[in-house]
Amino acid sequence: LIHRLGTFADLTEAETRALLDVQTEIRRLGTREEVIHDGASVHGVSLMLEGYGCSYKLLPDGRRQITGYFVPGDLCDTGALVVDRSSQAVGTLSPASIGFVERDVLRGMMDTFPGIRNAIWSASIIQEAVSRQWLTSVGQRTAYERLAHLICEMFIRLRMVGLTRENSCDFPVTQAELADTLGLSTVHVNRTLQELRRDNLISLRGRTLAVLDFDALQRVSMFDPSYLTLGRLPIRTPDQLAV
């Protein structure tokens, strides 16, 4: 379960075994709990094992911008490998379990196992690319396009770690959280979601998202999945559905 980290780099057996050994301190958390406070001192890296999380910045007056989503296999705050202070808060979006690895331990592993080093670097570069896409969305795309783009991205990311079934997946994000993600109001998120449903692109009831027409979603949002795979073909696609 844990070595999904290796999605983006080919690991040797010794490397995966080393990864399985290192596991320390697993925390189980509920919905909407803060994992890392903005500006807190950190001495290691967190790894999403189960559930969904997000990172965010808070403005002094209460406004919030969600800066990233974490799905199982994602590293939270890779910057902690270098700096001892977090520059954003991290919280959960659903019940979750999160592993924690000491900075020194992880850096040691990166030094001895080049595969692990590449995997972590690649993962952090993909997160940067995602962040740029989000900036492009919020800056340039309309509300309709933003939602479509985010849904495309999340569906592909979840599919890459095997958390989709046919055309549906678990998506516990509330409309208020979507609003803080996309720079919209909850009311407008609600109305835009209704448009997407009306156009038969998605269905979203409770915490279950179904992608009814991926091609159309991709077209209207100008979604190009290559930024999620570093140009390589997705290595592990445990299920069907053409991209």
Added chain:
Amino acid sequence: LIHRLGTFADLTEAETRALLDVQTEIRRLGTREEVIHDGASVHGVSLMLEGYGCSYKLLPDGRRQITGYFVPGDLCDTGALVVDRSSQAVGTLSPASIGFVERDVLRGMMDTFPGIRNAIWSASIIQEAVSRQWLTSVGQRTAYERLAHLICEMFIRLRMVGLTRENSCDFPVTQAELADTLGLSTVHVNRTLQELRRDNLISLRGRTLAVLDFDALQRVSMFDPSYLTLGRLPIRTPDQLAV
């Protein structure tokens, strides 16, 4: 001139000497030229030596989001250290000269000189933090606040590399480019700049920006400079003006 790279990590003399030796291939460019194409294959890292640059993403229909500014001393596309394909375009905003270092050369230096490795890592972590701030701006701040925040950030960044005099600096960015940066239209940028001038916060004529009331700019935009310095005090502030 070149070793301004060392702003965020203490380098030994041997390390700065090594940096000065490595210099290869300097390109001189005019205004608004493309340095790296989005998706191009890259085999090294570019370093801004003189002038201003930016990175950006283009949507198929022509819309553009500028994702970062580069001032002298900034590395463009540190991701090229790991991946061989750029995930955004890089261009100039003014006449500029840009140095280029082969990936293998730089990685070699990072392996032998821990100070250089830390400097590059720190620089790239700061760029990530800036990118998050931009996302927060575009997602949550009003046009007025966005402009104020960007001006605060750029003024501090320029001051950190000694490119300000008293309260003014060179700022050759056009209003159209500001619009693509902040997710606004040029017309609205123009009107918002007029508001900032009317409120006696800045003056901006030609390519010269003067910060008339930094405290007020900082207050209205909720600018917190700590993300530019990794919590450390800015080491080199060659000139005056309290933050």
Added chain:
DNA sequence: CGTGTGCTTGAGTACCGTCAACCACGGTGG
């Protein structure tokens, strides 16, 4: 002196935010 680029201005509009209420659902406890 014409041309191009960047800045400025006005009018009209659309997208999206705010406010306020209401509904549906699940959980809790009396």
Added chain:
DNA sequence: CCACCGTGGTTGACGGTACTCAAGCACACG
């Protein structure tokens, strides 16, 4: 068992921020 409450979703009315279109201006350059 059902009133009660909280959360999340939905709806309507209204207003404002910001966009589009279009024109005019200033300055630099060849």
